[in-house]
Amino acid sequence: MDIDKNRCVGCGNCHAICTMEAISLDLDGKSVVNQDECVECSTCHRVLRDEGYAPALVGSIRSILSAFSLQFMAEVDVCPTNALVPPELEYPRSLRAEFSDPTVVHAGTGVGGRGTEEIKTNEVTGRLRTGEAGIVIELGRPGIGAHFRDVEKVATSLIHLDPHFEANNPVTQLMENPRTGKMKEEVLGEKVLSAIIEIKTTLDKIPDYLSTLESVQAEIDTVFAVGVGSKCNPDSSVPHQKWVEDAGYTLTPNGKTNLGLGRPLFQEKGQ
Amino acid sequence: MTNTLHRKGSVEELKGDYVIFTSIAKDYKPGSAPKIHEFLRICNKYGPVNIGSSKLGSVLQDDVDFNDLVIKLKDGSTSAAVFTDVDTLQKVVSDLVEADLGISINISGLLEGAHECCGKSGIQRHSLEQSLGFWGAKDRLPEREVIEITTLCGHGMVSFNLIRKMMEYVRMRRLTPKKAATIMGKCCECAVFNTDRAERILEKVLEQGEG
Numbered sequence: 001m002d003i004d005k006n007r008c009v010g011c012g013n014c015h016a017i018c019t020m021e022a023i024s025l026d027l028d029g030k031s032v033v034n035q036d037e038c039v040e041c042s043t044c045h046r047v048l049r050d051e052g053y054a055p056a057l058v059g060s061i062r063s064i065l066s067a068f069s070l071q072f073m074a075e076v077d078v079c080p081t082n083a084l085v086p087p088e089l090e091y092p093r094s095l096r097a098e099f100s101d102p103t104v105v106h107a108g109t110g111v112g113g114r115g116t117e118e119i120k121t122n123e124v125t126g127r128l129r130t131g132e133a134g135i136v137i138e139l140g141r142p143g144i145g146a147h148f149r150d151v152e153k154v155a156t157s158l159i160h161l162d163p164h165f166e167a168n169n170p171v172t173q174l175m176e177n178p179r180t181g182k183m184k185e186e187v188l189g190e191k192v193l194s195a196i197i198e199i200k201t202t203l204d205k206i207p208d209y210l211s212t213l214e215s216v217q218a219e220i221d222t223v224f225a226v227g228v229g230s231k232c233n234p235d236s237s238v239p240h241q242k243w244v245e246d247a248g249y250t251l252t253p254n255g256k257t258n259l260g261l262g263r264p265l266f267q268e269k270g271q
Numbered sequence: 272m273t274n275t276l277h278r279k280g281s282v283e284e285l286k287g288d289y290v291i292f293t294s295i296a297k298d299y300k301p302g303s304a305p306k307i308h309e310f311l312r313i314c315n316k317y318g319p320v321n322i323g324s325s326k327l328g329s330v331l332q333d334d335v336d337f338n339d340l341v342i343k344l345k346d347g348s349t350s351a352a353v354f355t356d357v358d359t360l361q362k363v364v365s366d367l368v369e370a371d372l373g374i375s376i377n378i379s380g381l382l383e384g385a386h387e388c389c390g391k392s393g394i395q396r397h398s399l400e401q402s403l404g405f406w407g408a409k410d411r412l413p414e415r416e417v418i419e420i421t422t423l424c425g426h427g428m429v430s431f432n433l434i435r436k437m438m439e440y441v442r443m444r445r446l447t448p449k450k451a452a453t454i455m456g457k458c459c460e461c462a463v464f465n466t467d468r469a470e471r472i473l474e475k476v477l478e479q480g481e482g
Contacts, residue, residue: 019427043458223411226404231397259377261375
């Protein structure tokens with residue numbers, strides 16, 4: 001995001017709304033964006049209503065109020081002078097928007113948000129079948145952000161387990177080689193709000209993945225959220241729960257339930 | 272919308288927090304818009320606290336009108352609605368089963384609640400995904416109330432600082448918890464932010480301030 005300094009009046013509303021604390025007040029009293037930290041999520045531009053005031057008018061009113069030791073407190077969800085300017089992004093910086101702005105669709109997967117389908121369409125895609133488990137590792141979440149070098153560190157730590165990185169996942173598509181987990185060199189320094197490593201494996205390997213993630217977490221300078229999914233048994237029981245709990249980990253009581261209403265239904269061989 | 276997987280709160284709090292959403296498989300997007308319209312129409316009939324679509328925003332946003340949003344929806348749009356009790360959710364699910372839209376629909380919330388809805392609607396849950404919480408540099412995470420609110424928008428559009436600012440404004444009585452919750456909800460583009468839950472959390476913050 002850019003800020004037009006000729007329009008900004010330094011009200012500070014964009015500072016609080018910034019998801020990465022990347023906007024601050026510059027020495028000239030106008031707001032400035034730390035471009036290294038900005039993840040191009042565009043939340044500031046989308047949410048702060050443009051009041052359309054002339055910067056000179058706002059500046060004059062503020063000066064007058066200030067002379068009487070008064071302060072004008074604007075509403076919190078406005079940019080009074082339309083000073084926020086979304087820039088044209090070129091690759092690899094454009095990845096920041098793809099992974100951070102939910103209105104931007106990932107070119108490689110055709111999916112918005114973080115670009116993954118996971119179990120959400122499993123009844124149609126057959127992505128996870130009987131005996132299989134899906135593991136999702138969302139780096140940077142919640143609210144801290146992640147560089148692709150963090151993503152690479154986690155992905156490469158899992159290689160000894162011979163992971164199947166989901167091909168229809170935007171992180172996999174940025175890997176130089178999914179067999180090594182190495183990311184393309186040019187993306188390593190890019191920061192995003194979050195990015196999801198998505199793996200398909202077998203249920204019995206869940207404990208190995210979780211213990212590896214437990215080991216690597218100390219080497220990562222950000223947080224990550226871990227999720228596990230599977231196709232329910234014919235009696236509605238949930239196969240992954242036993243494997244996770246037997247390995248000594250705790251699952252949350254909430255989660256995502258695919259109701260199985262999509263059509264055509266994917267049919268597994270022999271079923 | 273993996274986001275909704277990691278909503279935080281006690282079981283009691285989560286009883287008031289259910290998201291129901293569509294997800295259209297990549298190869299089946301063409302022709303799906305009328306089905307998504309119907310999904311939203313059914314959800315809206317039952318008074319969700321939030322409703323919308325990821326590319327068009329939520330009804331909490333100033334420039335979004337529900338009817339306009341439905342008209343503008345395109346094939347494959349991920350759409351969502353938030354409900355605050357399982358009984359209402361169950362009615363929504365029953366209507367959706369009867370409508371037989373043929374699109375993937377998921378519930379994010381307490382698994383027991385979702386399971387109950389499936390049973391009462393005569394369907395069997397197909398697949399399930401659960402969270403194992405947050406790992407890594409957890410010392411960088413904020414206080415519990417901030418996490419509970421920020422995870423209501425899983426794409427992380429509601430910043431820690433905005434939440435703290437809203438808490439402060441509520442304490443100063445510059446904003447009501449309801450108004451503050453709506454302002455935060457505007458940041459969530461996918462319409463999964465539960466304003467009712469956020470309001471409850473802010474009310475607690477206010478009570479603590481008075482205590």
